[in-house]
Amino acid sequence: MIRPAKLVKAMKPYALADLPRSKFTLALNESRWPPSPKAESAGKLSICKASLYPDPNWQKLRAAIAKVHRLDPESILCGSGSMELIDCTVRAFADSGDVVLGSQYGYLFLGTVCQRAGARLKTVPEQDYTVSVDALLKAANAKTRIVFICNPGNPTGTRIDYEEIARLRDGLPRETLLVIDQAYAEYDGLDHSKVFALAERGDTVILRTFSKAYALAGIRVGWGVFPAAIVTEVRKLLNPNNVTSVSQAIAVAAMRDQKHMKSNVFQAATAREYISRHLLDCGFALPRSYANFVLVPFADAETAQLAESALKSGGLPPRNMAGYGLAHCLRITLGDVRAMARVKTILQKLVQKSNGKRR
Numbered sequence: 001m002i003r004p005a006k007l008v009k010a011m012k013p014y015a016l017a018d019l020p021r022s023k024f025t026l027a028l029n030e031s032r033w034p035p036s037p038k039a040e041s042a043g044k045l046s047i048c049k050a051s052l053y054p055d056p057n058w059q060k061l062r063a064a065i066a067k068v069h070r071l072d073p074e075s076i077l078c079g080s081g082s083m084e085l086i087d088c089t090v091r092a093f094a095d096s097g098d099v100v101l102g103s104q105y106g107y108l109f110l111g112t113v114c115q116r117a118g119a120r121l122k123t124v125p126e127q128d129y130t131v132s133v134d135a136l137l138k139a140a141n142a143k144t145r146i147v148f149i150c151n152p153g154n155p156t157g158t159r160i161d162y163e164e165i166a167r168l169r170d171g172l173p174r175e176t177l178l179v180i181d182q183a184y185a186e187y188d189g190l191d192h193s194k195v196f197a198l199a200e201r202g203d204t205v206i207l208r209t210f211s212k213a214y215a216l217a218g219i220r221v222g223w224g225v226f227p228a229a230i231v232t233e234v235r236k237l238l239n240p241n242n243v244t245s246v247s248q249a250i251a252v253a254a255m256r257d258q259k260h261m262k263s264n265v266f267q268a269a270t271a272r273e274y275i276s277r278h279l280l281d282c283g284f285a286l287p288r289s290y291a292n293f294v295l296v297p298f299a300d301a302e303t304a305q306l307a308e309s310a311l312k313s314g315g316l317p318p319r320n321m322a323g324y325g326l327a328h329c330l331r332i333t334l335g336d337v338r339a340m341a342r343v344k345t346i347l348q349k350l351v352q353k354s355n356g357k358r359r
């Protein structure tokens, strides 16, 4: 009998959504709008170099990112998706048995990563579906190795502002690494240079991705800003040659085409305003979203299930939130305004029916 390692045997497999991967759905937070045509051409051209290994130092990609965000290229690491960076950062700084602190509705993948490291994930309650800096500061102590937050959050879509992040950082022990996952930051339309500057303190990491606003989830490229001493440790765990040459070429062209990305974000924001306004008018108490999806709370889990079935029948499957402890909610990725209008109509009918029953 071949025995797995104890740590692995004890792990639960990561729960992937059971959905077709060949077309856009409202369940995976992919971009409804296509990537830059320049990125597509760059990818096609790069295939003729497929016999060569990729640049293990992502030189062009780091230069392109550094130019747009006014960063030092040496502070940037690239990953096979930001998931690889989350994984390697946690494993580099949490020993077996160490505590990693997260937020109640934080990114589920963090739990998997902690299991891989043998670390213990503790979560603190959120307030109105929003990260609570007070709760994190109350729970953190000198033994807390890592505090991990998503801002804007997935699946909540809510955010905390720079002053709150700075208050969190200042209140945490200097020995605690703060990781800020900004997978959706492009969608909030704000300037994040002050957040990036936190990396200069030596104790804070900021993560980004090409999967969402750049519409490149399939090419698996993430990046982050890391303090120098942290770069050294995380690199030991990253796979050498982790980002394919085709993916690097595509990501470089996408980063250089800020105009395209911003126009996609604008269309997403228009759809977000549309669906948010109409659902609020129907009486749904949805938290304000700064991401490419909205979280819709229902009266209870049963109603959420009815809504899920209705949306599925309409060809608009949303994401079930039971795995996040939010069984009464559905997460709906932004599509074009026509798709959002259909979502609105389906949910409105449901509300009218249940109001009718109550009377």
Ligand SMILES: *Cc1c(COP(=O)(O)O)cnc(C)c1O
Pocket: 029, 080, 081, 082, 083, 084, 107, 150, 153, 154, 181, 183, 208, 209, 210, 211, 212, 217, 220, 221, 222
């Ligand atoms: C989508 C998402 C990511 C991005 O992961 P990739 O590996 O870059 O595709 C990271 N964090 C959160 C919270 C996300 O929702």
